Amino acid sequence: MRLYTYFHETTDGRGPSPPHLQLLLSSPFKRFACHFLIKFTSKNNTMSSSQPATADSGYITDPGPLENTYTSDPSLQRALAWYLPSATLQSVQPHLTQFGAEAISEQVREWSADAERNVPYVKSHNVWGKRYDYDRLVTTEGWKQLGKWGARNRIVSAGYDTSLGVDRRTVQYALNYLYSPSSGLYSCPISMTDGAAFILSSRINKLPSTHPFHTAFQRLISEKDDHWTSGQWMTERAGGSDVQNTETWATYSPLVTSSGSDPLGDGDYLISGFKFFSSATDANLALLLAKTPSGKLSTFLAPLRRTVVGGDGVSRVVSNGVRIHRLKNKLGTKELPTAELELKDMRAHLIGELDQGIVTIAPLLNVTRLHTFVGSLAGWRRAISITKSFAKARTTVGEPLWLIPMHLRLLADMEVKHRGAMNLAWFTVALFGVVEDQTPSSNKLAHLPQPGKEAEVVFRTLTATAKAVISKMATAGIQECQESMGGVGYMDEADEPEFSISRILRNNAVNSIWEGTTNVLASEFVRFLIKKDNLKIFGTWLDRTLTLIQSVDLRNTLTAAWLALRARFTTQDPASTVADGRRFMFTLAWILSGALLALDTERDNDAVTAEIARRWILSAEGGVGEQVFHDIVTVSGTASATSGGEEHLQWDCRIAWGVDLPANRASGHRSLQKAGSKL
Numbered sequence: 001m002r003l004y005t006y007f008h009e010t011t012d013g014r015g016p017s018p019p020h021l022q023l024l025l026s027s028p029f030k031r032f033a034c035h036f037l038i039k040f041t042s043k044n045n046t047m048s049s050s051q052p053a054t055a056d057s058g059y060i061t062d063p064g065p066l067e068n069t070y071t072s073d074p075s076l077q078r079a080l081a082w083y084l085p086s087a088t089l090q091s092v093q094p095h096l097t098q099f100g101a102e103a104i105s106e107q108v109r110e111w112s113a114d115a116e117r118n119v120p121y122v123k124s125h126n127v128w129g130k131r132y133d134y135d136r137l138v139t140t141e142g143w144k145q146l147g148k149w150g151a152r153n154r155i156v157s158a159g160y161d162t163s164l165g166v167d168r169r170t171v172q173y174a175l176n177y178l179y180s181p182s183s184g185l186y187s188c189p190i191s192m193t194d195g196a197a198f199i200l201s202s203r204i205n206k207l208p209s210t211h212p213f214h215t216a217f218q219r220l221i222s223e224k225d226d227h228w229t230s231g232q233w234m235t236e237r238a239g240g241s242d243v244q245n246t247e248t249w250a251t252y253s254p255l256v257t258s259s260g261s262d263p264l265g266d267g268d269y270l271i272s273g274f275k276f277f278s279s280a281t282d283a284n285l286a287l288l289l290a291k292t293p294s295g296k297l298s299t300f301l302a303p304l305r306r307t308v309v310g311g312d313g314v315s316r317v318v319s320n321g322v323r324i325h326r327l328k329n330k331l332g333t334k335e336l337p338t339a340e341l342e343l344k345d346m347r348a349h350l351i352g353e354l355d356q357g358i359v360t361i362a363p364l365l366n367v368t369r370l371h372t373f374v375g376s377l378a379g380w381r382r383a384i385s386i387t388k389s390f391a392k393a394r395t396t397v398g399e400p401l402w403l404i405p406m407h408l409r410l411l412a413d414m415e416v417k418h419r420g421a422m423n424l425a426w427f428t429v430a431l432f433g434v435v436e437d438q439t440p441s442s443n444k445l446a447h448l449p450q451p452g453k454e455a456e457v458v459f460r461t462l463t464a465t466a467k468a469v470i471s472k473m474a475t476a477g478i479q480e481c482q483e484s485m486g487g488v489g490y491m492d493e494a495d496e497p498e499f500s501i502s503r504i505l506r507n508n509a510v511n512s513i514w515e516g517t518t519n520v521l522a523s524e525f526v527r528f529l530i531k532k533d534n535l536k537i538f539g540t541w542l543d544r545t546l547t548l549i550q551s552v553d554l555r556n557t558l559t560a561a562w563l564a565l566r567a568r569f570t571t572q573d574p575a576s577t578v579a580d581g582r583r584f585m586f587t588l589a590w591i592l593s594g595a596l597l598a599l600d601t602e603r604d605n606d607a608v609t610a611e612i613a614r615r616w617i618l619s620a621e622g623g624v625g626e627q628v629f630h631d632i633v634t635v636s637g638t639a640s641a642t643s644g645g646e647e648h649l650q651w652d653c654r655i656a657w658g659v660d661l662p663a664n665r666a667s668g669h670r671s672l673q674k675a676g677s678k679l
């Protein structure tokens with residue numbers, strides 16, 4: 001079935017009408033375009049009027065409202081349809097649909113605007129100069145409500161819902177994908193809360209039921225208003241990448257008599273030092289690194305406040321040795337209370353083995369990195385939605401922007417890049433479920449690694465890779481969305497978060513820095529793969545996965561690229577390999593995303609997905625950016641015929657909008673417009 005386009009004549013006889021494009025959708029694109037109905041009203045298409053414009057009259061662009069962020073996102077729906085069994089998908093779909101509607105609701109927008117408008121501040125003393133029992137961190141009602149909205153919608157708890165089995169992480173991160181761009185950055189404390197819950201979940205089974213870690217875990221995963229958040233304090237002035245320089249010290253000093261009322265506040269260690277970055281400063285507890293007298297790092301858990309009973313027998317809440325030195329001024333993430341903290345005799349519990357701090361806290365980083373790339377993708381998708389909504393409403397040179405070939409190509413390119421990154425991301429998320437579940441039955445899809453060592457090696461490689469590569473891609477992609485909206489894209493209206501790409505861009509910029517900079521992750525990635533037999537294990541999985549690709553062209557191109565990259569791993573000396581770490585990591589990300597795109601296509605032979613895969617793999621279009629080995633990521637010979645011209649343009653339209661290019665298309669410049677072809 002084809003797409004039909006109707007043009008209506010205007011009644012005033014001025015020639016071709018403002019087009020009403022009624023799009024009847026062909027079945028392959030129906031899923032992509034079910035909301036796609038574009039109307040150019042007379043008002044919109046009238047670029048100049050005989051009347052002078054005033055502040056309130058004349059031409060005004062009028063983009064439509066954003067659509068439900070779940071039902072309007074075919075990439076997310078494809079990913080979930082791949083990685084979730086249909087029964088699970090069906091059972092969670094009503095919630096995803098409801099959450100996707102709430103994400104763009106007026107209420108959530110107002111909370112988000114409130115969090116941006118009214119930045120947090122600290123009040124440490126009362127008007128008479130008396131220090132409070134603990135520093136008062138004042139956050140807005142909007143910020144608090146966004147936290148409760150997230151908890152109610154299971155953004156942490158779904159990850160610990162054993163009834164979802166191996167799929168619980170995929171469901172949880174789908175919820176976070178919908179939550180993140182509307183959360184006013186509450187997604188940041190949520191990621192650390194999930195990380196802390198993950199560490200506790202693997203340890204509390206060995207502890208007596210009276211141990212305070214049980215209560216802490218239950219509060220972190222609570223769906224009620226009493227839910228807790230957790231911070232993560234690793235970075236100090238001496239270095240965030242290299243935490244061995246930590247200047248925070250812990251001494252073993254158990255209480256002689258416990259408080260009786262606050263076991264979590266009765267930790268056996270006293271910790272003092274200075275933490276240079278704390279983002280979840282309004283958290284209830286924190287996981288932190290400190291050195292013990294051995295000079296080695298251990299991980300500790302401490303509440304930010306304790307309950308003590310005074311000499312008068314009255315209990316009061318006091319600071320647990322935490323002083324907010326100051327809140328930081330930042331480019332973005334302004335809603336987030338990022339602070340410098342001075343710790344003095346903070347009571348804390350050792351978590352994990354003594355002097356094994358990095359081993360203990362490392363799983364938390366895996367979790368926060370997953371949140372980082374899911375958040376990057378979600379912010380990027382929101383920016384694409386905003387810019388597409390604008391393109392539908394905007395006309396230039398008398399033509400609709402959404403159809404101007406160069407703009408169309410830009411939008412298609414954005415979609416190709418985003419889809420490649422989505423494939424890498426949701427594979428990694430699904431793999432998290434396999435690693436966590438560890439049962440042989442958890443491996444349902446042929447391309448997922450075998451549970452056990454193979455899954456662990458691939459997962460460890462991919463958490464660093466996906467976080468680093470997708471954060472970078474998203475920053476570049478969101479910047480492109482900003483430019484695509486012209487001057488309005490650069491506006492930064494706190495009151496209108498639904499149109500603020502600037503806010504998304506500022507907030508996304510930090511994703512390349514926290515939880516490991518790109519350099520640090522690339523170094524980690526290379527050193528991990530060349531250690532022991534990790535490259536062999538990883539290679540065994542990737543070889544097997546590549547053989548699953550049916551298309552000879554796609555398979556051969558990717559296999560040749562992988563063989564070239566693997567050879568480079570083994571022929572260069574370790575120091576040169578680490579120096580080239582970014583190029584190794586980005587090239588591997590390109591290969592993996594390509595393999596996943598090819599396999600995704602072959603699930604249902606979806607035409608748009610096939611073209612995206614072809615562009616990514618054979619034309620080196622889309623892609624992960626500049627930081628690849630350019631002799632490996634190349635244009636394949638078979639690609640040239642369809643790399644440009646009319647056919648490419650047709651596919652640009654299908655990729656960007658999910659519909660065929662209308663017969664009466666735009667040209668992009670008045671000099672190219674033929675009589676009668678003007679829309």
Ligand SMILES: Cc1cc2nc3c(=O)[nH]c(=O)nc-3n(C[C@H](O)[C@H](O)[C@H](O)COP(=O)(O)OP(=O)(O)OC[C@H]3O[C@@H](n4cnc5c(N)ncnc54)[C@H](O)[C@@H]3O)c2cc1C
Pocket residue numbers: 231232233234235236238239240241242277278279280330333338510513514515516517518519520523
């Ligand atoms: C808004 C915001 C919120 C944050 N919140 C938190 C928080 O809640 N908790 C927390 O613990 N931290 C937090 N951080 C800190 C963040 O994790 C660190 O800034 C980050 O890990 C980098 O550490 P650094 O700033 O010390 O930079 P450095 O470690 O000094 O790095 C400087 C540069 O050197 C490069 N580099 C470092 N080591 C290597 C290497 N081995 N090889 C190659 N290049 C290298 C880095 O890539 C970087 O470009 C936050 C940061 C920001 C901006």
